[in-house]
Amino acid sequence: MNKITREKGQFKVVGTRVKRPDGIDKVTGRAQYGADLVVPGMLTGAILRSPHAHATINSIDTSEALALPGVKAVVTRADFAALDDDEMIDIADNCLARDKVLYHGHAVAGVAAKDAQTARKALKLIKVDYTPLPHVTDVDAAMKPGAPVVQSGRQEENVQPEHSENVTGYCEFGHGDVEAGFAKADHIIERDFKTAAAHQGYIEPHACLASMTNDGKADLWCCTQGQFNVRSLCSAILDMEASQLRVTASEIGGGFGGKTTVFIEPVALALSRKSGRPVKIVMTRDEVFRATGPTVSSSSTVKIGMTKDGRITAAHAKFRYQGGAFPCATYSFGAQAAFAAYDLEAVKSEGWNALTNRPKEAAYRAPGAPMAIYAVESVVDELTQHFGLDPLEVRLKNAARENTKAAYGPTFDQIGLVATLEAAQKHPHYSAPLGENQGRGVSCGFWFNFGGNTCVTMNLNDDGTVGITEGNPDIGGSRASISMMAAEELGIPYSDVRTIIADTSSLGHNDVTDGSRVTFAVGLATIEAARDAIRKMCGRVAKIWGIDEDAVIWEDGYAKPSGPNAGDFEPMSIKEIAAISSNTGGPIAGHYEVNADGAGVSFGVHLADVEVDPETGYTQVIRYTVFQDAGKAVHPDYVEGQMQGGAVQGIGWALNEEYIYGEDGVLQNAGFLDYRVPVASDLPEIDTVILEIPNPGHPYGVRGVGETSIVPPLAALSNAVSRAAGVRLHELPMSPPKILKAITDRG
Amino acid sequence: MKKIHVTTKVNGDEVEFLCPPEETLLDALRDRLGFSGAKEGCGTGDCGACSVTLNGRLVCSCLVLGAEAEGAEISTVEGLAHGGELHPLQQSFIDNAALQCGICTPGILVAAKALLERNPDPSDSEIRYWLAGNLCRCTGYDKIIKAVKIAAAEMRGETA
Amino acid sequence: MQFVTAQSTAEAARLLAESGGAARVLAGGTDLLVQMKSGMVEPATIIDIKKIPGMMEITEEDGGYRIGAGVPGQMLGEHAGVVALWPGVVEGCELIGSTQVQGRCTMVGNLCNASPAADSVPPMVAANAVARIEGPDGSRDVPVADIPAGPGKLNLKPGELITSIFLPARPKRASDAYLRFIPRTEMDIAVASAAVSLELAEDGSIAHARVALGAVGPKVALVEDAARAIEGTTLDDAALDALMAACRAACSPINDKRGTVEFRTQVAGVLAKRAALIAKDRAGEKQ
Incomplete structure (x- = not known):
């Protein structure tokens, strides 16, 4: 269904580059993030963590810790409510271990004390009796029969019997006769790939401040991507009524999916309940790496057949993901996303999830898609090299278009893949000459995008300005884009709108900020809330004028008489309507609630030039261009920012970022020194080209833009390295020792 | 103690x-x-x-x-700001969308100011190396580098 | 824990000796505070030496330079005299950490952290720099090469601290260079590193060389064979091949999260070659 009501050329505010409303607070140090709130009587909380990768907890003795002067409370898993839902039990078990510790760094107990030094001392006084168990951290090892079992009884019925009990889920997507398709191919390539777990790497560690009073009411301040989800999870874990827990989202210092769940929040609440004092917990960076969720690591096998003129005849992929010690569904996103960029007659995509003794996976920007598409785009690229074909031509020849039946089931609506591929082809980057040891790589990327539960309130202030109340934390400029859409719909200046993010007691439920949903879904709800207010304003004016409501239209911030009454009355501005609202029926507000669908999928194409030092295996990215279909770009600066930021996270993942485990199951690089995110000097400019193929599911044609950009860099860089160095790697990250070894082995 | x-x-x-x-x-x-x-x-x-x-x-x-x-x-x-007036770097970061979540922004502004005091006209590469110890996970650094250059030009009295 | 701002080297040495190993010297703090944060060390006393006279100074001495133990990397880089005489030492020191760390980190601290991967140590060893040690028994001078005893271990007696580094004078047509390999462009610990210091003869050939390697053994190694391989040559391909082979033969690295034995060995040779070429160019420019 086409919901578009405003098209290209009709926008006044949307599409401009206004200044974000939270800018001054953030450049002056005034903005309050998770760790910045201070309240009277506050205690410092700290968490005791497992020194073992896998062990049974025989007993926990907290008596000595409690006896230390200045210690006000100690909590363990026994302080959480009894739960019956598996998913909820997993979340609680991850916050504080129940009968086993499942990974090194798994939380075991919490302490609240008068200051940080006392809390740290108290942690050392808690005596935990463990029986260490065999552990497994590699996905392939975990799937083999006989592997140490991380959790038993978690396997779904459709998992094949040849796998170990760690394999919790299996999925299969596709259509057509794959074997017949392979028979038509002139060449078939089948390769195995591995990708390492990468952490979201937000610069702000998790932090919260919980305050519960003895009447059972609680306030929780935390950095999160979704305060309503925090309330749902914490109220269940603490056995509270949702109404009694008010969660306020602080400013958030990056999330990328990693702040969509809870870790320390239920512990802080339990400590506050026990101590009768506010309790603040701030994670260290070490804790962030050890105990919050990176994305999955993967092992995969991709087989693709192609004719010599570049038509893909069949494709079959197997994706094996591990998401740590608890079941997760990321494998299914990967299996679904893998072939989304292609219009295929015969395709099969399978996925498995395995448990390992690693931290519970958390969402990371397009969760599951980058590693799957990396494998697919690598094999497609190797086939183009085999036939000597142009990589963009081959992708265009096989590109998904409107009405293509996607491998994962749906038939695509209006999509932007062909437009982005053509834009890349025409861009000067694609034809720029390359020097010695340099190579150019191409990759497509895809993300589904989500909508979800959303509600927005629009209040008309008595001076005719507008307040928008929405329920999703602003991670990268969404207050600006929401204000812009409200201003656009109302026909008023951007500066007349102020958008705030509500706590959980001030607005109805909003799903977490994920799936690139906010600009799409909150934007849609904002536009509809504005329309609701416009209807009410027109109604008031109709009464004043004594004409039918239907005869009053809204244009450029004015109610105007229309039809037979056109020209009969002076148009009334929003300010005039507001000024007399108490005489026309009282305050005016608009509201809208929706479980939004129609998010509109997103495609991107990246071009990467690299230079590989043949003597050291060092890879320098020398030029990079991102092409992405954004639908209508509400605030182009922040759309570009999403494209650039995602690309650089993908570059880091491709080249150097990885979770490194020792034989003992201990993470060896739990810090920014050896978990190597890209630094400013590693990078060239990241050029961007925004394509605007309107999404029919949004009144302005908006699509989510936040996630797709992390998908293509993995294969784009691998494909570039293969051309620059003459060696193709099938494993990420492509750290210098691996590249140098490949160069040396080739001779 | x-x-x-x-x-x-x-x-x-x-x-x-x-x-x-x-x-x-x-x-x-x-x-x-x-x-x-x-x-x-x-x-x-x-x-x-x-x-x-x-x-x-x-x-x-x-x-x-x-x-x-x-x-x-x-x-x-x-x-950094004097009274109500932002430092040119602060203004440039807002004007040029050089922040997303903003958590790294205070550190980057302090670091960039220290750079411009030593070197009022740094190249892209000089800015990138000077700021290599300031991680930003949101922006990919692109708009940060541009914002510093634009502020530097303004502080030199040139219109960017 | 107590914090003491020492007013003299004698006071610092006395406090160190009295502590029985429970005191730590604070200069730039860029290693010490990280170790305290992780709980790796919990000193009973922290002795800040930066207020001791001379600690923050670079002074000319016998045609060379004495660098106080509190002098941060950035200050070294700002000193035109040191940069002209020992550019390789300066570039090694300037590679320690970020700009922020450069505002604090010191060569002496880098040396005393006793990491085989320390960036300023290979160029100091190649420069034949000398550490001045103050202790309960007075003062002694020891070549930097002899200070490290192994990973995390120093050849210092209880109560001793290093108060300065002396970079000696050198002939006109001489220079040095330091290169390290890291996976990024900044912010990493060296996976392998090489420093080359050389003096040119009248005919432009290498009269004398010193080659030191980092991160490829338990401590920074002075590789005599590598120096011999290039002395008397003009760094022709054969000499460079011999230099690389000698360096690789001197490597005894470990496999760890930062690199493999093969990689470190291979790259150490490449870095030595490249550093030698840079050092020779620099020396040649000083005609």
Whole structure:
């Protein structure tokens, strides 16, 4: 269904580059993030963590810790409510271990004390009796029969019997006769790939401040991507009524999916309940790496057949993901996303999830898609090299278009893949000459995008300005884009709108900020809330004028008489309507609630030039261009920012970022020194080209833009390295020792 | 354990605080003096979110003890703006969308100011290397580098 | 824990000796505070030496330079005299950490952290720099090469601290260079590193060389064979091949999260070759 009501050329505010409303607070140090709130009587909380990768907890003795002067409370898993839902039990078990510790760094107990030094001392006084168990951290090892079992009884019925009990889920997507398709191919390539777990790497560690009073009411301040989800999870874990827990989202210092769940929040609440004092917990960076969720690591096998003129005849992929010690569904996103960029007659995509003794996976920007598409785009690229074909031509020849039946089931609506591929082809980057040891790589990327539960309130202030109340934390400029859409719909200046993010007691439920949903879904709800207010304003004016409501239209911030009454009355501005609202029926507000669908999928194409030092295996990215279909770009600066930021996270993942485990199951690089995110000097400019193929599911044609950009860099860089160095790697990250070894082995 | 009495200057104002000997300057600034613009992203000098200047040199305040601040002059992000007027770097970061989540922004602004005081006309590469110790996970650095260049031009009296 | 601002080297040495190993010297603090944060060390006393006279100074001495133990990397880089005489030492020191760390980190601290991967140590060893040690028994001078005893271990007696580094004078047509390999462009610990210091003869050939390697053994190694391989040559391909082979033969690295034995060995040779070429160019420019 086409919901578009405003098209290209009709926008006044949307599409401009206004200044974000939270800018001054953030450049002056005034903005309050998770760790910045201070309240009277506050205690410092700290968490005791497992020194073992896998062990049974025989007993926990907290008596000595409690006896230390200045210690006000100690909590363990026994302080959480009894739960019956598996998913909820997993979340609680991850916050504080129940009968086993499942990974090194798994939380075991919490302490609240008068200051940080006392809390740290108290942690050392808690005596935990463990029986260490065999552990497994590699996905392939975990799937083999006989592997140490991380959790038993978690396997779904459709998992094949040849796998170990760690394999919790299996999925299969596709259509057509794959074997017949392979028979038509002139060449078939089948390769195995591995990708390492990468952490979201937000610069702000998790932090919260919980305050519960003895009447059972609680306030929780935390950095999160979704305060309503925090309330749902914490109220269940603490056995509270949702109404009694008010969660306020602080400013958030990056999330990328990693702040969509809870870790320390239920512990802080339990400590506050026990101590009768506010309790603040701030994670260290070490804790962030050890105990919050990176994305999955993967092992995969991709087989693709192609004719010599570049038509893909069949494709079959197997994706094996591990998401740590608890079941997760990321494998299914990967299996679904893998072939989304292609219009295929015969395709099969399978996925498995395995448990390992690693931290519970958390969402990371397009969760599951980058590693799957990396494998697919690598094999497609190797086939183009085999036939000597142009990589963009081959992708265009096989590109998904409107009405293509996607491998994962749906038939695509209006999509932007062909437009982005053509834009890349025409861009000067694609034809720029390359020097010695340099190579150019191409990759497509895809993300589904989500909508979800959303509600927005629009209040008309008595001076005719507008307040928008929405329920999703602003991670990268969404207050600006929401204000812009409200201003656009109302026909008023951007500066007349102020958008705030509500706590959980001030607005109805909003799903977490994920799936690139906010600009799409909150934007849609904002536009509809504005329309609701416009209807009410027109109604008031109709009464004043004594004409039918239907005869009053809204244009450029004015109610105007229309039809037979056109020209009969002076148009009334929003300010005039507001000024007399108490005489026309009282305050005016608009509201809208929706479980939004129609998010509109997103495609991107990246071009990467690299230079590989043949003597050291060092890879320098020398030029990079991102092409992405954004639908209508509400605030182009922040759309570009999403494209650039995602690309650089993908570059880091491709080249150097990885979770490194020792034989003992201990993470060896739990810090920014050896978990190597890209630094400013590693990078060239990241050029961007925004394509605007309107999404029919949004009144302005908006699509989510936040996630797709992390998908293509993995294969784009691998494909570039293969051309620059003459060696193709099938494993990420492509750290210098691996590249140098490949160069040396080739001779 | 006795606390140490420290007298120091922050953004030109003399201040005093008491801190335990092992407390970092970052914690003293944030928890004792209320300068929470400096952030702890890592506590090990790897992210730069806690950048301040100490006697004119750019440092990670997480790698300085509070006790070392005795008699020193410290500048933080809170001292960048004068009255209601933003520093050209601050204005440029807003105008050029050089921040997304904003958690790294205070550290980057302090670091960039220190750069422009030494080198009013830095190249892209000089900016990138100077800021290599300031991690940003949101922006991919592109708009940060541009914002610093534009602010530098403005501070030199050129219109960008 | 107590914090002491020492007023003299004698006071610092006395406090160190009295502590029975429970005191730590604070200069730049860029290693010490990280170790304290992780709980790796919990010193009973922290002795800040930066207020001791001379600690923050670079002074000319016998045609060379004495660098106080509190001098941060950035200050070294700002000193035109040191940069002109020992550019390789300066570039090694300037590679320690970020700009922020440069505002604090010191060569002496880098040396005393006793990491085989320390960036300023290979160029100091190649420069034949000398550490001045103050202790309960007075003062002694020891070549930097002899200070490290192994990972995390120093050849210092209880109560001793290093108060300065002396970079000696050198002939006119001489220079040095330092290169390290890291996976990024900044912010990493060296996976392998090489420093080359050389003096040119009248004919432009290498009269004398010193080659030191980092991160490829338990401590920074002075590789005599590598120096011999290039002395008397003009760094022709054969000499460079011999240099690389000698360096690789001297490597005894470990496999760890930062690199493999093969990689470190291979790259150490490449870095030595490249550093030698840079050092020779620099020396040649000083005609």
